Amino acid sequence: MSKGDETRDAILTEATSVASKVGLTGMSIGQLAAHTGMSKSGLYAHFASKEALQIEILRHTRERFVDRVVRPALQSPRGLNRLRTLFESWLAWSEAFEDGGCLFVAASSELDDQPGPVRDALVRDERDWLELIVTIAATAVSEGEFRSDVDVEQIAYELHAIMLNHQHTSRLMQDPRALERARRAFDSIVERALTT
Amino acid sequence: MSKGDETRDAILTEATSVASKVGLTGMSIGQLAAHTGMSKSGLYAHFASKEALQIEILRHTRERFVDRVVRPALQSPRGLNRLRTLFESWLAWSEAFEDGGCLFVAASSELDDQPGPVRDALVRDERDWLELIVTIAATAVSEGEFRSDVDVEQIAYELHAIMLNHQHTSRLMQDPRALERARRAFDSIVERALTT
Numbered sequence: 574m575s576k577g578d579e580t581r582d583a584i585l586t587e588a589t590s591v592a593s594k595v596g597l598t599g600m601s602i603g604q605l606a607a608h609t610g611m612s613k614s615g616l617y618a619h620f621a622s623k624e625a626l627q628i629e630i631l632r633h634t635r636e637r638f639v640d641r642v643v644r645p646a647l648q649s650p651r652g653l654n655r656l657r658t659l660f661e662s663w664l665a666w667s668e669a670f671e672d673g674g675c676l677f678v679a680a681s682s683e684l685d686d687q688p689g690p691v692r693d694a695l696v697r698d699e700r701d702w703l704e705l706i707v708t709i710a711a712t713a714v715s716e717g718e719f720r721s722d723v724d725v726e727q728i729a730y731e732l733h734a735i736m737l738n739h740q741h742t743s744r745l746m747q748d749p750r751a752l753e754r755a756r757r758a759f760d761s762i763v764e765r766a767l768t769t
Numbered sequence: 770m771s772k773g774d775e776t777r778d779a780i781l782t783e784a785t786s787v788a789s790k791v792g793l794t795g796m797s798i799g800q801l802a803a804h805t806g807m808s809k810s811g812l813y814a815h816f817a818s819k820e821a822l823q824i825e826i827l828r829h830t831r832e833r834f835v836d837r838v839v840r841p842a843l844q845s846p847r848g849l850n851r852l853r854t855l856f857e858s859w860l861a862w863s864e865a866f867e868d869g870g871c872l873f874v875a876a877s878s879e880l881d882d883q884p885g886p887v888r889d890a891l892v893r894d895e896r897d898w899l900e901l902i903v904t905i906a907a908t909a910v911s912e913g914e915f916r917s918d919v920d921v922e923q924i925a926y927e928l929h930a931i932m933l934n935h936q937h938t939s940r941l942m943q944d945p946r947a948l949e950r951a952r953r954a955f956d957s958i959v960e961r962a963l964t965t
Contacts, residue, residue, distance in 0.1 A: 594882050599795060673882050682878040685940040686790050686869050692941075699942060730934065730950045731957075737937060738930035745881040745888075746895060754926045761927075765957060 593673025652716035789869025
């Protein structure tokens with residue numbers, strides 16, 4: 574990495590942390606300048622606009638998400654095992670954001686009514702994510718663990734619901750049983766899909 | 770209503786609409802002044818601070834929520850019927866916010882990392898809401914429709930998950946099958962709880 578790339582990467586890491594606390598639109602360039610110890614014009618030298626920065630924050634978060642959530646799942650055996658690894662990696666990912674929770678969850682609620690390129694980028698990311706859950710659930714069908722007539726899109730829908738709710742239960746409500754509830758919900762979604 | 774109360778109520782209605790689009794913290798007093806055609810100092814005559822206004826927006830939304838979601842459920846027969854009415858009223862409530870979606874959903878994700886009196890008020894509201902779902906699910910147990918060993922708190926957790934995800938599926942992803950998916954998820958949560 575060149576010095577410029579390193580600086581850019583350090584800004585993005587800091588910006589992602591700020592955005593996960595106050596939101597992508599809530600974050601101001603002034604606030605980010607204070608956090609990084611850079612001037613506003615120094616920041617604008619790396620990112621042409623606040624919108625460009627927001628899109629880069631999503632890209633940066635997506636890369637980390639692929640490393641921490643998608644890769645471990647794809648490296649585990651096809652089928653139910655892989656689906657469970659995906660779910661557990663997501664739970665670990667969500668818990669790892671000590672200060673602000675999963676940025677995608679926060680951005681989804683923040684941007685749903687704000688049309689534009691940042692929302693478009695987020696929708697593409699979320700579509701990829703839902704399709705990945707569908708694809709992985711389908712490996713449990715082809716491995717003969719799930720019945721061939723299960724609706725894998727409905728399974729992805731219900732798993733995604735539990736993920737959103739986990740954030741609510743653990744971060745907002747600070748319920749000590751949040752993880753236990755999420756895992757029980759996962760188990761019952763799986764149980765209904767099993768052959769026999 | 771006195772003239773002052775009417776003005777205050779009109780401001781709250783407008784403020785709630787703005788907040789459901791840009792968020793409770795995203796909303797500025799200047800923006801609200803532009804929307805209502807009032808001066809900033811005119812607004813501060815009705816609400817001592819932005820924080821006081823945010824808490825009043827939650828209270829205002831809660832009143833409408835009780836009217837539109839809680840009351841219809843409590844007026845329908847105890848048991849599964851009441852639980853279904855609650856769920857359907859919530860779906861209708863969520864669809865009714867043409868511009869901004871359910872304010873409680875947006876605020877939950879926005880405020881989960883922002884300690885203070887606004888977050889505290891929201892947590893109280895959400896606790897009441899979850900307890901209401903638990904209480905209504907329990908009427909299906911006492912009416913003999915749900916098995917006596919079902920965990921009604923887990924049912925409330927899973928129903929709440931579907932509600933959060935409905936907002937995501939319909940508003941962010943604009944999935945035309947969002948309502949159908951939400952209802953199928955509701956049905957399978959119920960099915961697992963039924964006395965066969």
